[in-house]
Amino acid sequence: MYCIKCGNKTKKTIPTGDNVFREICSACEYIHYVNPNIIVGALPVHSGSILLCKRDIEPGFGKWTLPSGFMEMGESLEDGAKREAHEEANLELNIKYLFTTYSLPRIGQVYMLYLSEIVNDDYAAMHETSEVKLFSKSQIPWDDIAFSAVTFALQNYIADSKNGISGKCHSNY
Known part of the structure; x- marks a missing residue:
């Protein structure tokens, strides 16, 4: 080196x-x-449905994920989440609160995902995404989710919704 x-x-x-x-x-x-890499992203919702992106790149090609990616120098966590949502799905978001932190020490990554409301209706697949789709909680394609951090966030969102919980941040540690 x-x-x-x-x-x-x-x-x-x-x-x-x-x-x-x-x-x-x-x-x-x-x-x-x-140092570890920070991944920022959103759990975007609209009328109770969750927007997922089908990855058009590796890792996880062809699998569903939440819009997220590596944080850039000079941006806040929230700005990074909004940027990634726009880059991957042309989303405009109203960020509600930090919903999930998820640590992957083995590969040096920390996920920070924000529960967010979708503001626009012209969302679409962008250059890293082959498809975007709103899923009801009962239609999530669990066997085709790309990453454990995404599964963790989705499971907690569904549980919170069922139990009437709002504003809680979940962590895998």
Whole structure:
């Protein structure tokens, strides 16, 4: 690996005062931290139905998911969720509240999904999506959901709806 600051080679060692191996530049001593990725997205609803996107890219090609993706530098969680919903399904959203946090330490990802109301009616499949569709709670294609974080969010949304719960944030830990 090469240093992003000065271009010299790095070496893997434990920095003073730390307990984890990290890549450290042999010239400028810059420490290269590798941190988890944040995935932001929405659980978009309209009249009790949930909008899902059929993925047109890997991972999960051909499977259904919630509009979500990697957070970009310089944006808030909410702005990232809105951007991803627009990029994947041409959605305009009214974000209600943070609905789900879901940690996947094995692959270094943290999901942050917002319960959101769909504002527009011209939603459509965009470049990473082959189809968008509103599903009633009883019609969700459980066997074709792309990611465990999405299944977790959908299951909790249905349970909350059934039990009259609103405003609760769910976590898998």
